[in-house]
Amino acid sequence: MTTNIETRPPIPPFTRETAIQKVRMAEDGWNSRDPQRVSMVYTFDSQWRNRAEFPKGRPEIVEFLTRKWAKEHDYRLIKELWAFDGNRVAVRFAYEWHDDAGNWFRSYGNENWQFDANGLMELRYASINDLPIKETDRKFFWSLGRRPDEHASLSELGL
Numbered sequence: 001m002t003t004n005i006e007t008r009p010p011i012p013p014f015t016r017e018t019a020i021q022k023v024r025m026a027e028d029g030w031n032s033r034d035p036q037r038v039s040m041v042y043t044f045d046s047q048w049r050n051r052a053e054f055p056k057g058r059p060e061i062v063e064f065l066t067r068k069w070a071k072e073h074d075y076r077l078i079k080e081l082w083a084f085d086g087n088r089v090a091v092r093f094a095y096e097w098h099d100d101a102g103n104w105f106r107s108y109g110n111e112n113w114q115f116d117a118n119g120l121m122e123l124r125y126a127s128i129n130d131l132p133i134k135e136t137d138r139k140f141f142w143s144l145g146r147r148p149d150e151h152a153s154l155s156e157l158g159l
Contacts, residue, residue: 008041011119012087019084022119023091027079028146035065043122050126072097076140078147080154082110089113094159096133096140104138105130108159 010018029038039058048055048064055064069075077095084090091111098104109128116122139157142148 006040006118006120008119011117012115014084014086014089016081016084019089020081022089022115023079023081026091027077027093030077030079031075031144031146033069033075033144035062035069038065041121042124043116043120046120046122046124048124048126050124051128071099073100074098074144076142076144076147078140078151078154078157078159079111087115087117089115092154094154096138098135102135104133104135106133106137106139106159107131 010021014022026041029041032038039061042058042061045057046061048061050064053064055061072095075095075097077093079091079093082090082092089112091113092109093111094106094108096104096106107128107130109126111127112123112125113121114123139152139159140147142151
């Protein structure tokens, strides 16, 4: 019998470099806006807290993300490492999006992540606030998808 063990390098314990790599990989995944792709970096029974929702497991994560990106149009996200220790990473982030009526928002938040020994995220706790903004106040203008490497970070943007 062969056991297929999923791994998502880099794996813990994290160094500063591997924590930054993990954060960028997460940002790239979320900027794809592909719920199935994003779900694969979480353990099968991963537990989340996202605002007032508590998805558990990949199927609920896919359902959650499908609803999210059906509502949040032209979604563009930047994540930044805040701290790390062992198998945990703390991140701050901001993303811009608009609703069906064309109202723009910048959502700010913090996430605490815990990874299993194979580099899959088993816990994700997110706290998020939405700030209505004018379209002229947007700061994230790259083509949908991965943020270009030369694009300013949150710190560089003063966010």
